[in-house]
Amino acid sequence: MSFENKILVKLKDAGFRFNEKWLVQGVSLQVEKGKIVTLIGPNGSGKSTTAKIALGIYKKIEGEVEKYTNKIGYVPQKISIDWTLPLRVKDFMLLTDHLDDRTISEALSLTGVTHLKDKNLGDLSGGEFQRVLLARAISKKPELLVLDEPVQGVDFTGEIALYELIKKISEDLNCGILLISHDLHTVMSATDHVVCLNGHVCCSGSPIDVAKNMEYKALFGEQASQTLSIYEHKHDHIHTSEGKIKKN
Amino acid sequence: MLDDFFIRALLAGIGVALVTGPLGCFVVWRRLSYFGDTLAHSALLGVTLAYSLEFNIALSVFIISALIALILINLQKRTNLPGDALLGLLAHSSLAVGLVVIGFLSFIRFDIMGLLFGDILAVNVNDIIIIWIGGAIILLVLKYIWKSLFASTVNYELAEAEGLDPDKAKAIFTILMAAIIAISIKMVGLLLITGMLIIPAAMARNISNSPQQMILFSVIGGLLSVIIGLFTSLEFNTASGPSIIAASLFLFILSLLKIKQSIKLKN
Numbered sequence: 001m002s003f004e005n006k007i008l009v010k011l012k013d014a015g016f017r018f019n020e021k022w023l024v025q026g027v028s029l030q031v032e033k034g035k036i037v038t039l040i041g042p043n044g045s046g047k048s049t050t051a052k053i054a055l056g057i058y059k060k061i062e063g064e065v066e067k068y069t070n071k072i073g074y075v076p077q078k079i080s081i082d083w084t085l086p087l088r089v090k091d092f093m094l095l096t097d098h099l100d101d102r103t104i105s106e107a108l109s110l111t112g113v114t115h116l117k118d119k120n121l122g123d124l125s126g127g128e129f130q131r132v133l134l135a136r137a138i139s140k141k142p143e144l145l146v147l148d149e150p151v152q153g154v155d156f157t158g159e160i161a162l163y164e165l166i167k168k169i170s171e172d173l174n175c176g177i178l179l180i181s182h183d184l185h186t187v188m189s190a191t192d193h194v195v196c197l198n199g200h201v202c203c204s205g206s207p208i209d210v211a212k213n214m215e216y217k218a219l220f221g222e223q224a225s226q227t228l229s230i231y232e233h234k235h236d237h238i239h240t241s242e243g244k245i246k247k248n
Numbered sequence: 249m250l251d252d253f254f255i256r257a258l259l260a261g262i263g264v265a266l267v268t269g270p271l272g273c274f275v276v277w278r279r280l281s282y283f284g285d286t287l288a289h290s291a292l293l294g295v296t297l298a299y300s301l302e303f304n305i306a307l308s309v310f311i312i313s314a315l316i317a318l319i320l321i322n323l324q325k326r327t328n329l330p331g332d333a334l335l336g337l338l339a340h341s342s343l344a345v346g347l348v349v350i351g352f353l354s355f356i357r358f359d360i361m362g363l364l365f366g367d368i369l370a371v372n373v374n375d376i377i378i379i380w381i382g383g384a385i386i387l388l389v390l391k392y393i394w395k396s397l398f399a400s401t402v403n404y405e406l407a408e409a410e411g412l413d414p415d416k417a418k419a420i421f422t423i424l425m426a427a428i429i430a431i432s433i434k435m436v437g438l439l440l441i442t443g444m445l446i447i448p449a450a451m452a453r454n455i456s457n458s459p460q461q462m463i464l465f466s467v468i469g470g471l472l473s474v475i476i477g478l479f480t481s482l483e484f485n486t487a488s489g490p491s492i493i494a495a496s497l498f499l500f501i502l503s504l505l506k507i508k509q510s511i512k513l514k515n
Contacts, residue, residue: 084453
């Protein structure tokens with residue numbers, strides 16, 4: 001496929017400063033069609049900020065952002081719906097796009113929450129709400145999905161299923177995904193490219209390369225590194241010398 | 249017996265209610281009631297300006313209110329004072345300056361009570377035309393910015409990320425607020441305009457499940473308030489503004505019965 005390497009968003013040496021303090025600095029990365037790029041890093045390391053730079057939410061930035069698509073689905077890390085706004089799940093699904101009823105139901109069934117369609121958003125549990133957020137983001141069949149901790153508050157089995165779903169979506173829609181997660185286990189099994197942040201890019205590359213990186217070990221500890229190594233054996237692909245991933 | 253002036257008042261009131269219904273919902277959702285108050289207070293300055301320069305009142309109020317909104321946005325960027333303090337500062341100082349200016353214009357007879365609380369007798373055919381044309385424009389513009397405005401009301405970052413334009417929508421909405429105040433000032437008076445915006449919307453919240461429904465009930469609530477209020481005003485010779493707002497309060501209290509029921513059902 002000729003579009004396989006189409007770049008959807010590209011950050012060049014990007015950074016964002018708020019109140020004289022750098023939240024993140026010198027980030028270069030790109031998300032291509034059909035690829036999953038994952039940002040990892042400790043709290044306050046600038047993961048969400050990097051995502052917001054890529055999305056164009058922060059405008060006064062250092063460096064450059066090039067966006068090559070407008071079909072974007074976003075799951076923010078935090079969102080609260082005020083009681084004064086009566087909003088059902090199906091109203092929320094229509095927030096930024098015109099979708100027919102069937103598309104809405106399909107998306108909700110993918111994340112397993114079709115039964116919540118007529119419920120008020122305020123009545124959902126944290127995990128249910130997270131599933132609705134993910135359904136909304138994928139319902140518009142985006143070219144680029146930006147998922148900021150998409151499975152927070154979801155139960156353990158649901159978490160695995162949702163990560164499977166995210167992987168499946170990237171294949172089915174052939175969309176690029178920028179994923180933020182601190183669940184190293186799950187992240188590593190599905191990711192093409194990992195960027196490890198700590199106010200700047202510590203290291204980046206394929207999951208295995210990152211796991212072997214000394215800076216990564218210093219940041220997450222030896223155990224985290226072993227976690228990733230364990231994953232190596234479950235992989236269904238090999239790593240070429242340039243650090244690219246090749247499916248078997 | 250319905251007099252001509254009463255028909256005019258009714259037409260004006262209905263026109264205003266059709267517009268305050270949807271705008272009021274956004275005021276409630278975006279927590280702008282005190283902002284609306286500030287713009288309304290500044291309207292007095294607009295009225296005095298209109299009198300002293302022999303200018304159209306609605307237009308003059310619109311310009312001054314929009315100007316105050318701009319000053320507010322500017323002050324928010326420049327100072328660290330909290331938003332409510334800035335709003336209070338502008339609301340009361342513009343009201344005060346307006347009243348001081350009225351003192352200087354002693355050669356003109358002002359109906360201050362009418363300005364503050366509305367005056368049905370003052371509504372003429374011109375006002376009705378301004379209300380209906382202005383109102384139609386406000387609603388059309390609101391429809392145009394609806395998607396961006398509504399999405400960013402739910403979540404700013406989501407709207408921004410997915411290709412909508414929340415900043416533009418917010419700026420246009422601010423102008424619409426100034427416009428609705430300008431066209432409804434004669435009807436409800438500048439102290440009570442915010443009530444006309446938020447009370448029907450608050451009533452509607454108690455009885456609705458979706459945003460569209462809330463807007464519909466808010467419009468219906470506003471229309472009922474105007475009709476009940478104006479008839480009361482005619483019957484008991486009370487000021488039109490307070491009568492309309494009191495009627496909307498009555499509807500709000502009724503809506504509490506419904507919300508109590510639904511809370512009971514939940515438990």
